[in-house]
Amino acid sequence: MSRDNHDNVIALLATFKHYGETATGGLTRLVYDAHWLQAQQAFIVQAKAYGLTCFIDPMGTVYATTPTRNADEPVILTGSHMDTVINGGGLDGQYGVLASLVAVGELLAQYGPPQKPLGVVAFSEEEGSRFPTTFSGSRWLTQQFNGQDNKLRDTQGVTFDAARQQAVAQLATLVPMRTTPIALAAYLELHIEQGNILNARGDELGLVTAIVGQRRLAITLTGVSNHAGTTPMIGRVDAVAQAVALMHELYQQLPKFDGLRYTIGQIMVSPNTANVIADAVQFSLDIRHEQQALLDEVTRFVMAQVAAGGGKACLTTDISATPLSSVLLEKAAQTAAQQHVRVHKMISGAGHDAQVIAQSGVPVALLFVPSDQGISHAPAEATADQQLIQGQAILQALLYQLGYQSS
Numbered sequence: 001m002s003r004d005n006h007d008n009v010i011a012l013l014a015t016f017k018h019y020g021e022t023a024t025g026g027l028t029r030l031v032y033d034a035h036w037l038q039a040q041q042a043f044i045v046q047a048k049a050y051g052l053t054c055f056i057d058p059m060g061t062v063y064a065t066t067p068t069r070n071a072d073e074p075v076i077l078t079g080s081h082m083d084t085v086i087n088g089g090g091l092d093g094q095y096g097v098l099a100s101l102v103a104v105g106e107l108l109a110q111y112g113p114p115q116k117p118l119g120v121v122a123f124s125e126e127e128g129s130r131f132p133t134t135f136s137g138s139r140w141l142t143q144q145f146n147g148q149d150n151k152l153r154d155t156q157g158v159t160f161d162a163a164r165q166q167a168v169a170q171l172a173t174l175v176p177m178r179t180t181p182i183a184l185a186a187y188l189e190l191h192i193e194q195g196n197i198l199n200a201r202g203d204e205l206g207l208v209t210a211i212v213g214q215r216r217l218a219i220t221l222t223g224v225s226n227h228a229g230t231t232p233m234i235g236r237v238d239a240v241a242q243a244v245a246l247m248h249e250l251y252q253q254l255p256k257f258d259g260l261r262y263t264i265g266q267i268m269v270s271p272n273t274a275n276v277i278a279d280a281v282q283f284s285l286d287i288r289h290e291q292q293a294l295l296d297e298v299t300r301f302v303m304a305q306v307a308a309g310g311g312k313a314c315l316t317t318d319i320s321a322t323p324l325s326s327v328l329l330e331k332a333a334q335t336a337a338q339q340h341v342r343v344h345k346m347i348s349g350a351g352h353d354a355q356v357i358a359q360s361g362v363p364v365a366l367l368f369v370p371s372d373q374g375i376s377h378a379p380a381e382a383t384a385d386q387q388l389i390q391g392q393a394i395l396q397a398l399l400y401q402l403g404y405q406s407s
């Protein structure tokens with residue numbers, strides 16, 4: 001394979017950076033907006049140039065596959081999402097889409113159609129940055145899409161359904177629409193790490209063993225409002241004092257759970273006035289761990305602490321910890337070893353389309369390339385070209401093994 005071919009992913013990234021580039025060098029491409037439409041259209045053009053067969057689904061996710069024997073044949077799918085956060089970087093999501101496109105396109109050009117069909121996916125939405133919903137593309141594909149999302153509105157009052165229909169109608173002028181989800185043999189996602197573990201270790205590729213489960217609790221303490229000057233200190237029922245004591249206790253106790261990530265990131269005081277004793281404090285606690293059993297144990301512990309501190313806790317987010325395919329992980333490790341790439345087996349602290357698809361029972365592999373200084377969701381998001389090319393080459397070798405060599 002020539003070096004020129006490997007540079008294709010860098011050239012494509014430079015081209016796609018134009019679809020939503022911001023004044024500060026970032027990227028804003030929200031699902032179903034004009035830049036999103038440009039990017040999905042450009043993806044279709046590039047995929048057709050590689051000789052891939054393109055179609056869309058009702059969410060506006062674009063698929064580009066090698067020839068299939070029939071419409072129900074399971075596809076080895078690889079890709080990521082095409083949307084971004086507001087003023088995000090140029091790699092989150094679209095690196096995985098474009099590296100997958102180059103990998104599958106180059107394999108088809110060199111070796112012809114594989115024994116098992118390969119497909120590239122550009123998911124419509126993952127970030128939740130326009131409507132208050134996330135992973136709608138991969139949830140639709142795995143039949144986990146809740147039709148209630150259709151009624152959600154963006155900040156301009158446009159509904160998800162109206163925006164979707166208008167954008168998807170434009171894509172449908174270019175390629176056919178498939179209204180039933182394709183069958184998946186496996187899903188591979190190549191993504192930037194969005195953290196600093198690989199760089200800190202001097203490793204070049206992250207092999208994700210599991211994606212953390214996440215729970216979020218809203219914890220409320222109740223007090224009695226009164227005058228800050230005339231109410232004696234003794235006998236006050238001060239919600240802030242209760243909340244501080246409880247938070248202090250949590251910060252003291254939670255480190256004993258090995259590997260737990262815990263964050264108190266939001267605090268709301270009522271009435272939030274300098275000369276009034278607070279009648280309520282609500283704060284968030286976000287806990288993440290790759291083992292569901294430990295997450296359950298921590299949740300029980302926190303609930304007991306909150307009750308002992310006189311508060312109430314309500315679970316507002318509950319996403320299961322998701323182990324990924326150990327078979328695919330080992331194949332990826334072997335592929336990397338053949339190419340003398342330093343790998344690190346790691347947990348993903350962030351959710352990805354890979355998590356949604358793995359939860360539907362499909363074998364999934366998630367590979368990370370390093371992120372410079374761990375920066376993501378910001379214009380400064382960056383990865384060295386050589387590492388981007390290397391990630392794409394490993395993905396391509398892995399797809400060759402799965403599509404052309406497996407019996």
Ligand SMILES: [Zn+2]
Nearest residue numbers: 081092093126
């Ligand atoms: Zn992403």
